Amino acid sequence: MEHNKFIKQMIDFQRVLFDNTNNTFSVMQDNSEKMITGFWDQFTWVTKDTKKPFNDSFKFVKTAQEDYRKTIDQGFDKLAELVDNKADKTARKG
DSSP: OHHHHHHHHHHHHHHHHHHHHHHHHHHHHHHHHHHHHHHHHHHHTHHHHHHHHHHHHHHHHHHHHHHHHHHHHHHHHHHHHHHHHHHHHHHHHH
């Protein structure tokens, strides 16, 4: 039974580690977007059509990050569920 508690702690640790890393990347991405947008805004000759690919790529990256986060969160939830099910089966046998 103790090993299930240890496994849950490892899963929680990995989840927190992922959340912190993902948040760091999100902040870096947001800052990069602000820098590039500010850079392009300084040039009056840069049209909206020129900026569109950059804006589209920013949206794509944000969507991809959100989808990736959801997928990883679902994986952690499924892993925790599997550990809980294994613990329940072990407890019933004991």
